[in-house]
Amino acid sequence: xxxxxxxxxxxxxxxxxxxxxxxxxxxxxxxxxxxxxxxxxxxxxxxxxxxxxxxxxxxxxxxxxxxxxxxxxxxxxxxxxxxxxxxxxxxxxxxxxxxxxxxxxxxxxxxxxxxxxxxxxxxxxxxxxxxxxxxxxxxxxxxxxxxxxxxxxxxxxxxxxxxxxxxxxxxxxxxxxxxxxxxxxxxxxxxxxxxxxxxxxxxxxxxxxxxxxxxxxxxxxxxxxxxxxxxxxxxxxxxxxxxxxxxxxxxxxxxxxxxxxxxxxxxxxxxxxxxxxxxxxxxxxxxxxxxxxxxxxxxxxxxxxxxxxxxxxxxxxxxxxxxxxxxxxxxxxxxxxxxxxxxxxxxxxxxxxxxxxxxx
Amino acid sequence: xxxxxxxxxxxxxxxxxxxxxxxxxxxxxxxxxxxxxxxxxxxxxxxxxxxxxxxxxxxxxxxxxxxxxxxxxxxxxxxxxxxxxxxxxxxxxxxxxxxxxxxxxxxxxxxxxxxxxxxxxxxxxxxxxxxxxxxxxxxxxxxxxxxxxxxxxxxxxxxxxxxxxxxxxxxxxxxxxxxxxxxxxxxxxxxxxxxxxxxxxxxxxxxxxxxxxxxxxxxxxxxxxxxxxxxxxxxxxxxxxxxxxxxxxxxxxxxxxxxxxxxxxxxxxxxxxxxxxxxxxxxxxxxxxxxxxxxxxxxxxxxxxxxxxxxxxxxxxxxxxxxxxxxxxxxxxxxxxxxxxxxxxxxxxxxxxxxxxxxxxxxxxxxxxxxxxxxxxxxxxxxxxxxxxxxxxxxxxxxxxxxxxxxxxxxxxxxxxxxxxxxxxxxxxxxxxxxxxxxxxxxxxxxxxxxxxxxxxxxxxxxxxxxxxxxxxxxxxxxxxxxxxxxxxxxxxxxxxxxxxxxxxxxxxxxxxxxxxxxxxxxx
Numbered sequence: 001x002x003x004x005x006x007x008x009x010x011x012x013x014x015x016x017x018x019x020x021x022x023x024x025x026x027x028x029x030x031x032x033x034x035x036x037x038x039x040x041x042x043x044x045x046x047x048x049x050x051x052x053x054x055x056x057x058x059x060x061x062x063x064x065x066x067x068x069x070x071x072x073x074x075x076x077x078x079x080x081x082x083x084x085x086x087x088x089x090x091x092x093x094x095x096x097x098x099x100x101x102x103x104x105x106x107x108x109x110x111x112x113x114x115x116x117x118x119x120x121x122x123x124x125x126x127x128x129x130x131x132x133x134x135x136x137x138x139x140x141x142x143x144x145x146x147x148x149x150x151x152x153x154x155x156x157x158x159x160x161x162x163x164x165x166x167x168x169x170x171x172x173x174x175x176x177x178x179x180x181x182x183x184x185x186x187x188x189x190x191x192x193x194x195x196x197x198x199x200x201x202x203x204x205x206x207x208x209x210x211x212x213x214x215x216x217x218x219x220x221x222x223x224x225x226x227x228x229x230x231x232x233x234x235x236x237x238x239x240x241x242x243x244x245x246x247x248x249x250x251x252x253x254x255x256x257x258x259x260x261x262x263x264x265x266x267x268x269x270x271x272x273x274x275x276x277x278x279x280x281x282x283x284x285x286x287x288x289x290x291x292x293x294x295x296x297x298x299x300x301x302x303x304x305x306x307x308x309x310x311x312x313x314x315x316x317x318x319x320x321x322x323x324x325x326x327x328x329x330x331x332x333x334x335x336x337x338x339x340x341x342x343x344x345x346x347x348x349x350x351x352x353x354x355x356x357x358x359x360x
Numbered sequence: 361x362x363x364x365x366x367x368x369x370x371x372x373x374x375x376x377x378x379x380x381x382x383x384x385x386x387x388x389x390x391x392x393x394x395x396x397x398x399x400x401x402x403x404x405x406x407x408x409x410x411x412x413x414x415x416x417x418x419x420x421x422x423x424x425x426x427x428x429x430x431x432x433x434x435x436x437x438x439x440x441x442x443x444x445x446x447x448x449x450x451x452x453x454x455x456x457x458x459x460x461x462x463x464x465x466x467x468x469x470x471x472x473x474x475x476x477x478x479x480x481x482x483x484x485x486x487x488x489x490x491x492x493x494x495x496x497x498x499x500x501x502x503x504x505x506x507x508x509x510x511x512x513x514x515x516x517x518x519x520x521x522x523x524x525x526x527x528x529x530x531x532x533x534x535x536x537x538x539x540x541x542x543x544x545x546x547x548x549x550x551x552x553x554x555x556x557x558x559x560x561x562x563x564x565x566x567x568x569x570x571x572x573x574x575x576x577x578x579x580x581x582x583x584x585x586x587x588x589x590x591x592x593x594x595x596x597x598x599x600x601x602x603x604x605x606x607x608x609x610x611x612x613x614x615x616x617x618x619x620x621x622x623x624x625x626x627x628x629x630x631x632x633x634x635x636x637x638x639x640x641x642x643x644x645x646x647x648x649x650x651x652x653x654x655x656x657x658x659x660x661x662x663x664x665x666x667x668x669x670x671x672x673x674x675x676x677x678x679x680x681x682x683x684x685x686x687x688x689x690x691x692x693x694x695x696x697x698x699x700x701x702x703x704x705x706x707x708x709x710x711x712x713x714x715x716x717x718x719x720x721x722x723x724x725x726x727x728x729x730x731x732x733x734x735x736x737x738x739x740x741x742x743x744x745x746x747x748x749x750x751x752x753x754x755x756x757x758x759x760x761x762x763x764x765x766x767x768x769x770x771x772x773x774x775x776x777x778x779x780x781x782x783x784x785x786x787x788x789x790x791x792x793x794x795x796x797x798x799x800x801x802x803x804x805x806x807x808x809x810x811x812x813x814x815x816x817x818x819x820x821x822x823x824x825x826x827x828x829x830x831x832x833x834x835x836x837x838x839x840x841x842x843x844x845x846x847x848x849x850x851x852x853x854x855x856x857x858x859x860x861x862x863x864x865x866x867x868x869x870x871x872x873x874x875x876x877x878x879x880x881x882x883x884x
Contacts, residue, residue: 048833054844056853074833077844081581082829085728086746089735093745095833109584180568182582218487218568219474222849242849250664251852351582355412360570 046072047291050087051100052080053278057311064307065298071291080106080184087115092285097292100280103184104141105191107279108344111138116281119293127300127318131337132277141277141340142299143314146333147189148263148273150243151235152228156262161235164193164266164274168208175234176212177227179220181354185239185276190353191346192274195338199349207357217360222246229260244313244326265333272334276343278314378793382699385692386711388757389764392729393597393717399732400594403587410579410588414595417575421596424492424564424571425554431497432553435646436504437546441534442643444512445520446629448636454643455509456870461650462502462815463865465822467562468842468858469495472654474566475661475851492567496557498650503556504549506811507773511545512538530629544776548769551607552815555600555720555765561825572596573722586728593725600720601713604765608712655862661855671841671857678821678837678864685759686816692760693767693812698801700768701775702783712768719765723758724825730758731829748832755830762826763819767812774808775801818865838864
């Protein structure tokens with residue numbers, strides 16, 4: 001990577017000079033200087049990854065991959081939807097080899113756009129459980145997340161939040177806070193319900209929960225947990241990932257919040273708790289297909305899975321790899337078992353249902 | 361060229377270079393927005409609830425623009441009046457400090473306030489509609505402040521002195537003389553603030569509001585309908601154009617005589633102890649809520665989680681990108697503003713609106729327009745993939761499309777103080793369009809150019825969605841870093857890059873704010 005500092009001061013100076021009249025050349029020169037600053041030259045032993053995951057842990061993964069194979073991972077982070085539009089516009093000229101997202105619904109959209117190629121290898125098949133990958137091999141999970149119920153310990157008994165259905169009952173009138181339905185996890189949760197129980201049931205449930213709202217949907221997953229702890233409501237739904245991260249937070253205020261709330265894996269006696277994956281696939285026009293496949297295989301290898309477990313609060317995709325100790329302490333739980341592409345297939349319908357019941 | 365050649369002859373003999381440059385600049389700036397509208401019209405959105413999304417979003421956007429905009433105007437114009445025309449304790453310091461909130465992106469203010477005052481943790485939770493309106497008012501008032509201060513400062517001392525001799529009180533002088541005279545400047549600043557509000561996605565989304573901007577992303581992300589997203593964006597773009605047109609024509613009708621270009625220190629009112637104290641508290645409160653409080657909070661979070669080495673390269677990238685992006689956009693904006701100022705027909709002013717459209721659209725949408733054009737060019741075989749060079753070019757293009765208006769506005773306001781006589785005299789002396797541009801327009805508009813440069817640099821520094829989607833591999837900026845962490849709800853880690861955006865924006869703001877003042881004094 002080149003050192004851009006001299007250019008920085010140079011361009012700052014150019015920007016600050018007001019008599020732009022005679023500086024036409026400077027502007028041209030600065031654009032050239034900037035272009036020279038971007039990486040890309042030299043070594044071409046790399047693989048390009050579009051990723052909607054922005055975790056520091058992922059950089060450790062990239063370093064691990066480079067150590068194991070000598071191949072550098074060049075990442076472009078962004079929101080999955082935007083990266084998809086870029087991939088679409090680039091078409092066959094795209095430089096991206098792998099597309100990674102933290103939600104199966106988004107991965108399905110890439111597949112639907114015809115921008116993934118199916119890849120099936122023994123290593124992937126062996127390491128990724130059937131229900132955590134695309135049936136045709138367009139994308140493969142490498143970590144998983146559970147959708148849990150959080151509740152205020154001094155107001156709710158655990159058995160009262162044993163099911164997602166409970167959140168729509170009279171017991172929780174005006175006692176529920178939820179994240180906006182624009183959020184992809186929220187959409188995936190409802191999409192899974194549509195797959196299992198049909199659209200009518202899903203709509204009735206969303207409407208019932210909507211009727212119990214203590215406030216209009218706002219904020220992030222962590223904000224829902226905070227609102228429950230603060231007594232604004234008694235229960236909410238969030239990704240287990242955020243709950244455990246707050247538990248480990250360097251900020252004492254976060255840990256205080258977690259002290260006031262408990263969590264439950266819902267529907268253990270029924271269909272199991274909803275799970276979603278972080279996963280990736282090889283792009284349709286990958287220029288470095290072999291390395292891309294190698295990268296996907298690495299993500300589910302022993303080395304990567306054991307490295308990721310303590311760095312992050314996600315569950316490893318492979319059941320035989322132990323999760324981080326605090327996650328392990330939460331105990332094993334029964335997972336909802338549906339074809340993963342259902343999260344994508346029903347996403348638009350889930351969005352419509354949320355719209356109809358007024359869950360903004 | 362001889363004195364005998366009349367201006368008309370000169371124009372007839374060869375094409376006006378400035379006009380051609382302006383036409384090209386306008387095309388560059390307007391293309392992505394036009395692409396969005398074209399795609400919106402031609403693509404089938406295929407979603408039946410589009411109308412409901414648009415209706416609900418329009419109401420939300422309008423209410424926020426009214427509430428947040430009114431706050432920004434009251435704070436900005438009030439503060440500008442106080443520091444320019446009154447004497448009170450701390451006035452000289454406040455004059456600089458009041459621009460500081462400009463360095464804070466609304467989305468970062470929203471994150472900071474939300475985490476500082478989360479419900480139950482504070483008696484005054486900043487949330488919902490009023491939370492967002494509060495953030496826009498304290499975060500965006502500097503746009504109005506800068507423009508209004510320039511307008512107040514350039515007012516003829518004679519008019520104010522005459523008013524004072526006639527026994528007008530400070531407040532009467534403000535309402536009857538200074539405010540009407542400063543209206544064009546205030547309107548230009550307010551237009552920027554209002555369009556920022558309309559285009560904002562981060563804060564509105566965080567507070568769970570339904571606006572046109574959040575509807576765009578709702579359609580795009582949740583409903584998986586980019587075509588519908590484009591249609592909603594087109595509504596936003598057209599509304600912005602109408603808004604700009606109304607603002608301009610209202611301004612056009614109200615032209616006041618007496619703007620002397622001769623400079624001397626303005627007479628300042630001595631405020632009594634109570635009034636002076638209140639003025640100081642008012643200014644201090646704006647700085648505290650717009651910058652200091654969130655700044656300290658972010659500082660506290662950043663100390664809890666220091667990740668300094670991770671943000672050195674993004675910091676450098678941010679500075680380089682913002683510097684060159686601002687320089688390019690500024691040159692385009694200057695060409696557009698000067699050509700429009702010279703135009704005698706209504707059509708000649710149309711570049712102002714065309715270039716202004718992009719400002720009211722969320723950056724992601726403008727980037728989507730640029731991406732679509734890129735896709736067309738690629739299919740036509742003109743360009744290849746988005747390699748490092750091409751993606752930077754697309755990024756600069758999007759910056760220009762998005763922010764040209766932020767540059768055009770102040771430059772145009774600066775040029776509006778220039779009497780047409782200058783241009784006519786220069787023409788009589790045989791100066792061609794370029795020479796008049798370089799030797800007459802630019803020096804006179806220099807303070808405005810400085811203000812424009814400042815705004816552009818900081819805008820691009822804060823810009824997120826276009827940078828996110830169009831940047832090359834392994835190229836992170838501070839805003840991208842802050843977003844990456846914040847989107848994963850890790851405010852602790854997001855705090856350091858967010859703080860640096862603040863601080864990196866501060867230096868140019870203060871340098872430029874001071875330079876404007878010096879230039880003014882030097883022009884006496």
